[in-house]
Amino acid sequence: MATRNPRQAAEKRRQILDAAVVVFARQGFHTCRVSDIADEAGVAYGLVYHYFRSKDEVLDTLFLERWDVLLAAIREVDADASLAARDKLRAIASFIVESYRHDPDLMKVIIVEVTRAANSFGRRHLAKIREAYDLIAEIVAKAQASGEFSGAVTPAFAALAFYGAIEQVLTGWIFDLLPGAPEDYDQAKDFVVETICGGLDAA
Amino acid sequence: MATRNPRQAAEKRRQILDAAVVVFARQGFHTCRVSDIADEAGVAYGLVYHYFRSKDEVLDTLFLERWDVLLAAIREVDADASLAARDKLRAIASFIVESYRHDPDLMKVIIVEVTRAANSFGRRHLAKIREAYDLIAEIVAKAQASGEFSGAVTPAFAALAFYGAIEQVLTGWIFDLLPGAPEDYDQAKDFVVETICGGLDAA
DNA sequence: GGCGAGATTGACTCGCCAGTCAATCTGGGA
């Protein structure tokens, strides 16, 4: 075989994906040109099309890669029977916030260009996004059955409110609507859980 | 003056705006062509540019018109000293849900194309959108000062969670993630307030 | 009845950029 080391090919592909994250985060998916990605990656224009069928596929890849990690994390949390529902939600909130802390550009791209892009990409990945809602709803449903949560609200609704609150906070950080210092990250995890589980009402 | 009845000009303009709502809701802002708007309005292509400087300005106009109504509604609710904070939030949730019931296409366009379009239009109108968050945060802050709400969470955070929950529910209706029958609309108002104020925890 | 300001028309221009492709390079195997 005359194929170059397949490791190197994978690295080039990765290099393009990483460059895409930077460019998408900086300029937005629709505003940037494919040549911007190639330039950022230090690679010729055409090579992007050697590794990906289209500009769309680059973003799809970034999203699916990361979202599958998120889904796996939620499933793992849910499987831990020793955790109360409140702690499970805490763990999920924590995972998402830590994802943002670890790679804010990637999370920005996923939220801004996919999750919140209800037309273009959000619509295409609706089923995938919905999986996360459903998993969270399942946790709520079990907690309601066991009496840990009240049954005043449907699980589907609770899941939407929970996920919506987290996403809104990340969006707040992304667009400087909310202070985003390191200590705010940890506080946010508590705030989300406290608000959704405990409510705003005085005790 | 040789100007045609200014009433008729205003009506033509309105006609174009209404057509734009239909087209944007159906096809999305980026996917539709200006000629689609003109066709839907039963008007020549060029006339759109007689009344609006650009395609963007059409959407800007739709958003600002409606958002100002929302801001006015929130201010009015807030000004009513006889209302508890919980009731104020209930009234705001109700107003938004009723807006959706009354004109789902318009609300879809505003949410999908502006409010959640964090890059393009969402960014342009960030300050305007933020006004709503700030108004809600103010209500929370006063309730915390009076002891109605606990101080466990910052007002800015509570406002984001509250607004995020409502928007997520509307998004759920828009994309059929959540049942959207008439009775669900009224239930949703209670759910949002119940979740944010009362929390999921069993009493 | 005829004038003219503004309304209305729609064919056309023009820039942009995703995607193509033929040419060139490179490195591992024989």
Added chain:
DNA sequence: TCCCAGATTGACTGGCGAGTCAATCTCGCC
């Protein structure tokens, strides 16, 4: 050393659609 599959290059094309503009129409006024 030579060969060639696959990697890499970047100039080029093709289509699309926003915005322009000169021509035409319409209606209120004198």
